[in-house]
Amino acid sequence: MTNKYCDVIVVGGGNAALCAAMSAKEHGAKVLVLERAPEAKRGGNSRFTGGGFRMVHNGLEDIKEVVPELSAEDIAITDFGQYTAEKYLDDLGRTTQYNIDPELAEILVDRSTDTVKWIRKQGVKFEPQYGRQAFKVNGRYKFTSGVVVNAIGAGQGLVESEYKAIAQQGIELRYGAHVMKLLRGKEGVNGVSVVIDGVEEQIYAGAVVLACGGFEANREWRTRYLGPGWELVKVRGTRYNTGEGIRMALEIGAQSYGHWSASHACPFERYAPDFGNLEKIGAGIRHSYPMGIMVNAEGKRFVDEGADWRNFTYVKYGPIVLKQPGSYAWQVFDTQTTHLLRGEYKMRGGHKVEADTLEELVKRMEDVEPKAFLETVREFDASIKKDAPPFDPNIKDGRGTVGLALPKSNWATALDKPPYTAYSIGCGITFTFGGIKIDKTSRVLDMADDPMRGLYAGGEIVGGLFYFNYPSSSGLMAGAVFGRTAGREAALFALGKTAE
Numbered sequence: 001m002t003n004k005y006c007d008v009i010v011v012g013g014g015n016a017a018l019c020a021a022m023s024a025k026e027h028g029a030k031v032l033v034l035e036r037a038p039e040a041k042r043g044g045n046s047r048f049t050g051g052g053f054r055m056v057h058n059g060l061e062d063i064k065e066v067v068p069e070l071s072a073e074d075i076a077i078t079d080f081g082q083y084t085a086e087k088y089l090d091d092l093g094r095t096t097q098y099n100i101d102p103e104l105a106e107i108l109v110d111r112s113t114d115t116v117k118w119i120r121k122q123g124v125k126f127e128p129q130y131g132r133q134a135f136k137v138n139g140r141y142k143f144t145s146g147v148v149v150n151a152i153g154a155g156q157g158l159v160e161s162e163y164k165a166i167a168q169q170g171i172e173l174r175y176g177a178h179v180m181k182l183l184r185g186k187e188g189v190n191g192v193s194v195v196i197d198g199v200e201e202q203i204y205a206g207a208v209v210l211a212c213g214g215f216e217a218n219r220e221w222r223t224r225y226l227g228p229g230w231e232l233v234k235v236r237g238t239r240y241n242t243g244e245g246i247r248m249a250l251e252i253g254a255q256s257y258g259h260w261s262a263s264h265a266c267p268f269e270r271y272a273p274d275f276g277n278l279e280k281i282g283a284g285i286r287h288s289y290p291m292g293i294m295v296n297a298e299g300k301r302f303v304d305e306g307a308d309w310r311n312f313t314y315v316k317y318g319p320i321v322l323k324q325p326g327s328y329a330w331q332v333f334d335t336q337t338t339h340l341l342r343g344e345y346k347m348r349g350g351h352k353v354e355a356d357t358l359e360e361l362v363k364r365m366e367d368v369e370p371k372a373f374l375e376t377v378r379e380f381d382a383s384i385k386k387d388a389p390p391f392d393p394n395i396k397d398g399r400g401t402v403g404l405a406l407p408k409s410n411w412a413t414a415l416d417k418p419p420y421t422a423y424s425i426g427c428g429i430t431f432t433f434g435g436i437k438i439d440k441t442s443r444v445l446d447m448a449d450d451p452m453r454g455l456y457a458g459g460e461i462v463g464g465l466f467y468f469n470y471p472s473s474s475g476l477m478a479g480a481v482f483g484r485t486a487g488r489e490a491a492l493f494a495l496g497k498t499a500e
């Protein structure tokens with residue numbers, strides 16, 4: 001039976017919540033974690049990630065502190081580069097079109113390195129992201145961005161290590177605990193109403209941390225806030241992030257904040273299950289479109305597939321696929337590039353057709369206007385510059401088209417080496433950007449920007465960080481930074497140690 005009082009209640013069971021819980025415990029609080037999912041499905045979206053953390057670093061010395069296991073050979077063949085605070089701020093500004101809350105951006109950047117080192121001390125092990133973020137050229141790896149390390153075992157490894165740490169630290173945890181409501185007393189928020197095993201109970205606390213995600217798994221809210229058609233998209237991660245934490249906070253006067261009508265969404269297997277599958281994490285990703293072309297139901301191309309590295313286009317192209325007639329499209333490749341497709345294309349369950357001729361291929365695609373498709377491919381093939389540089393997937397090769405209303409700027413190769421392969425895609429949502437407003441100590445703010453006593457938040461539930469797009473691997477980093485801060489501040493408040 002759960003105790004009816006503790007110092008800090010943490011709502012959620014992903015990376016932000018677990019960091020909040022460990023941090024609150026570190027500051028002397030008696031902590032209770034309430035995770036809505038059953039134990040087998042614990043860990044939220046954090047569990048579905050690649051486990052990468054975008055952090056400021058000054059090269060080898062910082063990386064060695066996070067990955068002490070680095071071998072002499074690793075060190076000899078790797079240039080870890082540097083990722084300065086200025087560069088990180090610049091990347092956050094650019095990708096969010098300078099809408100990011102500047103105070104939150106500074107905190108995220110300034111505390112990133114120390115927070116990753118702190119997570120390491122809790123027992124999470126890291127490794128360099130060779131292969132994903134650095135490629136071997138002339139016998140050496142070179143990292144060029146702030147994403148150098150990921151948790152060993154990716155998101156799964158990350159949350160398993162965090163749950164292990166929670167258990168070792170003696171933090172109490174309940175699964176299948178669906179928090180429904182925030183309770184308030186004289187001192188502010190002082191507990192929650194939660195349904196466990198079908199029974200509603202009230203649990204009181206000195207402070208509450210909300211770290212229970214966004215609303216991407218809520219069809220109605222997606223339609224309401226992201227727009228018509230968003231009820232149809234596939235959810236790439238957990239089914240438990242339905243915006244309950246946001247709703248509870250708004251109900252008692254918290255301020256909504258951030259880009260409510262936008263989300264992280266990308267091209268995804270059209271017939272994927274409605275929610276992410278823990279048995280096949282990563283299945284459904286369709287990010288290799290720069291290696292071919294994409295056509296809609298009318299047989300027409302609708303984006304510049306080679307505009308940039310996929311890192312900078314995939315989040316924009318998900319919503320564009322959704323807007324196509326019927327909300328689907330096809331990615332088409334020939335044998336010159338099929339061997340370059342990401343591993344997820346080879347996983348079972350994808351909707352794929354193959355044929356030796358384009359005429360037969362489009363027949364098998366069934367729901368694409370055949371004449372227009374054949375004309376699109378003919379025009380595309382004919383438009384590739386005669387003096388184009390050779391195809392090279394390792395660089396932005398400048399091998400583009402000329403004269404098309406919609407160009408392909410890089411990696412343009414004529415579709416003339418059968419057999420042909422086509423994958424049917426739709427849109428998959430990763431997480432939502434809108435949420436509630438916090439200050440620099442992770443206190444939830446009301447409509448007048450005043451802190452709501454006893455209420456703290458961290459992770460995806462927080463608005464104001466991501467707009468339009470986001471620099472990859474800053475979601476886990478933000479969850480860790482603001483979750484950790486929320487846990488510490490909630491503990492200090494609950495134990496009467498806050499300065500105010």
Ligand SMILES: Cc1cc2nc3c(=O)[nH]c(=O)nc-3n(C[C@H](O)[C@H](O)[C@H](O)COP(=O)(O)OP(=O)(O)OC[C@H]3O[C@@H](n4cnc5c(N)ncnc54)[C@H](O)[C@@H]3O)c2cc1C
Nearest residue numbers: 013014016036044045046050179212237459460473475476
């Ligand atoms: C497929 C995929 C890949 C991704 N890859 C990356 C990546 O490589 N790097 C990166 O930085 N980010 C990535 N992200 C984004 C990243 O997952 C999030 O930014 C981050 O994990 C959010 O952490 P969180 O703790 O706030 O939320 P979550 O990890 O989603 O945790 C929310 C928790 O709240 C619980 N919950 C919800 N409602 C309630 C309730 N009412 N009561 C109790 N508990 C509740 C849920 O069960 C869940 O445990 C990816 C996301 C997905 C879906």
